[in-house]
Amino acid sequence: MCLWLSVAPASAQAPEILLEATRQAGDAPRPALPRDGFAEVREAMVRDQVVARELHDPAVLAAMRRVPRHRFAPDIEPRRAYLDMPHPIGHGQTISQPYIVALMTERLALAPDDRVLEVGTGSGYQAAILAEIVAEVVTLEIIPALAGGAAERLEALGYTNITVLEGDGYYGHPPRAPFDAIIVTAAASHVPPPLVAQLRPGGHMVIPVGQMGWVQNLLLLEKASDGEVSTRNLASVRFVPLTGGH
Ligand code: SAH
DSSP: OOOOOOOHHHHSSSSSEEEEEOTTTTTTTSSSOOOOOOHHHHHHHHIIIIGGGOOHHHHHHHHHHHHHHHGOTTSSOOOGSSSSSSSEETEEEEOOOHHHHHHHHHHHHOOOOOOOEEEEEEEEHHHHHHHHSSSEEEESSSSSSHHHHHHHHHHHHHHOSSEEEEGGGOOGGGGGOOOOEEEEEBBBSSOHHHHHHHEEEEEEEEESSSSSSOEEEEEEEEOTTOOEEEEEEEEEEEEOOOOOOO
């Protein structure tokens, strides 16, 4: 069961909890998603858009075969949700192209016991993909209506290992830190130092960095056990901007 907590609205450091993970050790790891008639469409999406572009992580492919992407883009015709493109989700924001979701998820090098932080919940699709693979997901969204919509959707689908927070993700979420992996799905002008601080040594972060309106660099950061951070560029991408108070 998921709880809706009503907490006083909040500063950047104290985001409001819209959905709280309730999963206990021993609970089923994933929800039994409804049979929806889109399994073949998802299979084709995985084959033609993900595997065809040389992404092969079995856990990521399995997650993308399971999560009903059309439920996260409710304003478009369901089959179109599976096309090789991003889609608008309202408030000037987008749900990323399936391939980009797969690429970012694979590069996080996730393990089943991991706790992952996402900045930029949007529709909640990326959070659901992560929740299929890891033990716990904490996701932050700055636009209240999107945060609320994603929390409702993820709860309705039966996810019990996702916490949805409304707030400025630039500052991460210190109460649940450190995170084994961090994924930022909006483009920042720089890598937020609070997020680097909240990444566990040995962990990976994927984040688009660059100027708005231009192509950005999708960066992979790896924090070594001594805390040293190395960075490499994975791809050129185009994301909506990371907003907020910083
Ligand atoms: N991961 C999403 C796509 C997100 S689009 C999905 O799967 O649908 C990027 C999102 O980042 C938008 O919803 C935007 O409102 C949010 N965002 C932008 N700046 C933010 C910030 N500082 N903190 C949290 N969320 C932010």
